[in-house]
Amino acid sequence: MTETTENGRAMDDGQASGRTGTSGYAEATVSDTGMGNGGPVIVPDLGDHGGHNANPEWSKAVRAAAMRPMQEKPSTLWKAGIGVLTLVVLAGVAAWIYQLKHGLGSAGYNDQAFWAVYIVDVIAFIGVSYGGAVISAILRLTGQSWRAPLTRLAEGMALVTVVIGGAFIFPHLGRPERFLNIVAYPNMSSPLVWDFLAIATYTVATIIFFYLPLIPDLAIVQRTLGSADGGIRRAAYRFLSFGWLGNARQRRLLHGAMTIVALLIVPLAVSVHSVLSWAFAVTSRPGWMETVFPPYFVVAALYSGTALVVVTAAAFRKGYRLQRFITERHFVRLGYLMAALGLVYAYLTFADLISEGYTGITAGWIRETVVGRWAPAFWIYVLFGEILPIVLVAVRKTRNVTGMTVAGVGVVISLWIKRIVIVLPPVAQPLVAGKWGTYHFTWVSITITLAGVAAIPLLMMLLFRFVPVMSIDEMEEAGPIGSFEQVSTETEKAIADGTVGAEVKVPVGAMATSGAPAPAGRRPLTWLRRPRGATTAVVVAAVAVGLVALVGGGAKAAGAATPAQPAASQSAAVQSAMASAAASQAAPSTPVALAVTQPQAGKSALDLTATVGTPSAPVPSGTPVTFYVMVNEFNGSGQMQIGQAATTTSGVAQFVYEPTWTGEEQFVAQVAGPGGSVAGTASASYKVTIDPPGLPKSVYEYQRPLTTTGHWVVTTLLTIVAIVWILLLGSLFLVVLRMPKLGRQ
């Protein structure tokens, strides 16, 4: 194991960054490593790559370019940019404070536009984050060495946007200060709780996914920093690099952890966007209740994420002078990927519209989307989000950096608009009757959204003041492969002119195998080829796939409670038509007597026996007698008809009544006279003491969601979430704890 001679490094970097001050630097190094004895100057192999073919020229160029933003004094342009972006973000914060004070109405919301711009922001920002993370993870897992200059940008973008996207939940909520109620009183049948879990897990995974590949770079940075950079800063880098020396064992440890996290981040990102879509799809709203929604959202996220990687790469390539490393070839490859995802997304959009368009109940929102109020937004998406990028990729002349960047900008913006079209028409549609709702953008919602947009470059520019803008370690490991080192600005220009064009036309299918063959002595980048790593990978992937499947099952089970068959309703042995309980004006003329008895001990049923007429003045048999019970619920008039019976020859009418409540009950028997008048009434009271049998609570037996199979779904899902957290944090802690030890051996 060759130790670095720090003087050599310092001179290298001093040259690269145009800085002097070597002596203090060497002093610090002595205390760091106990070496630095001024031996022969060796090519810097800090981060030593365990057998990389350390190409000194390449390495020097990479380090200079990646750390230039950290070392150079910020330019005026950079400062101005930071200033403007900060102002925009602060304006957004001010608008949010205004909104907190005045309510969500100030952001244009109303009862027929209850979800609008902020939830679109959440989806859009977390979506682009997903794109960045998955692009990086997949390229890493498949060993695409051309990815090396892009991974840091993609992962940084993923980290920044997931934080911003998560933050947009707060303006979305009416009561953001109660946000932690989700933790305190979680309802596991709500998709929002799973949203929270998924986003939280994914955010942690993104941070770890950003940090782990950074460790070797942090070590490099730490040893590159001069005394002018301050002790605290160097101490922080030293702490965060955890004794990374880059020996083989450390490298094996780090790559193992990175493989686990990369494997986890793909299904995690899928689960985040699936659960986000289920917040819509578990409702019964036409336009949202769709099985296509989870893949619809996932593909939209990948599509917009790839586009934002293109835009980010273009911006930082230009602003941070990375043209030598991020070449047209990168843009073209990302462009192919973007076009393929765009086609899939177009297909899903069509599938969404066509299946719903055929049924009448859901036709309303489709008409409004395609030809109605939201038609401009929808066709903007079609034009700038589908047709334009695909054409730009298809035509050879525009298949260059500018063309791909234009396509990326179009996709990012029009997919934000597409989310508006997904969210708003189903929200605004009338579910009962009446007019469609409207949503008006206000200065509050626009300012807050623009603040989120401005926060992306702001946070990334600040981020790359502290970490290298490219992954030095990965680029050194990849080496000057392909045409990277030859693609100077001149050749780029040649390619753009079409004079050198053949090299860039890499078909999408060929990308997976287009990595340059590993030179002899270079460690294979991917750990999938190692037996132990492969086993881990399979296990992790299986767990991850299960997670995604079960999240789906859980949310669906939560949304649909099994209907129970209606139990027999309380039968009323009553045949008469509805009778008016209004008191009669006619004076009673027929004598009536009412007796209430409880014929069977222990049974609540009562016999109401009305004796009509007298022996001297009998009534004809068959005279109808109506029975009432007095009610005082609801401020009612009191008399509720409970049944009718006809008199027998002896003038007795009997009715069996099943009381529905206990206590003193008053009964009335009424004999109808001619013309609807009342011929006679009698009343009697009885104290019901036996609880009526089988009090009907409802004809419907409610079954809680998640009580049977759903219960196990929740338990299983939470277990999987716990496993994911253990794997994520375990990978991190393993690296952090073992790394210094391995470095000392």
Added chain:
Amino acid sequence: MSWLIDPHLHDPDGSEGSTVLSVPVLDTNPGGSCSSGSSCSSGTCLVPDVDEGGDASSVSRRSFLRLLGIGAGTAAVAGAGAELLTYRAYAAGTANNGTTKGGSVSGGAAASMADPSAPATHQWAMVIDLRSCNGCKSCTAACQKAHSLTQDQRWIDVFTLTSSTGKEFPFPRPCMQCENPPCLHVCPVHATYRQDQGVVLVNETRCIGCRMCMAACPYEARYFNWNSGTTYPDTGMPQDAQFPVPQRLGTVGKCTFCVGNLNNGLMSECAAGCPMGAIYNADIITDVAVNSMGNTVKLSKFLDDNDAVTFKPEQNTHPRVWYILGHGQDLDADVSQDTTSSSS
């Protein structure tokens, strides 16, 4: 795991629940506050005494239906004093036919003696007789007045539907108080709950304002408090979910069935305010339905005889609001064919 799962009837969280669910569903009456004409030996009345001021019909009202010790105050828990006062003040102020007697205010201590595990003695419901409704929207106005709502917050809204023959007819729509409420399932924080009398309520002191319930409700029955100008400042006082007045900024509100009124023997504001008697308050357990015209009918028979239907039964929500159709009115009018949409 059961603490995680949808507490349908009782909030599992003791501390929070006691401050919100604690308004007794029945009036406990240890002081014998029933009117002198009735014997209230058990100390429990189905409804409290309402002084009719010598009205002839007060005799019937005073003949109380007493429930002997069963399930008095099923949800009553100690610590409810503040809400009870709020609630009773409201009940006293808005009672239709007089005021509740002072003696019937029961304190938290008395309420706490009730057995919380006993089954509820009422299951509130509603019947809307469309044959009688003339679309005057008095119900909406009465509700908004009682609950200090804005013009846009129509907890009971009167929609205009179109029949199969093109005739327009009014269609009042309160909260359906679903037995299988979609809003409850999707609430992330259990702010929406269903109390033991079958009324779905919103705990506005817990609601985070995510509006997932508004997305889930197929009846558009939920209304958000969007603007600070229309709500009162949050004083920090505990709020009664049965009577969530004033509404709180950034939380969702909905029809409560005026369950406080019902538990005090009064009608809901909309039913009492309906001049046509189209709205019946009903109790599934006692099998009674009453409208503002004084019609008192046996609920099950009334529904059977008139072929009552529920709104959107295909949603499997099992509403506790039934509609009685008449004059060929068609509840399944296709709302998505609304022709005003493109132009408006």
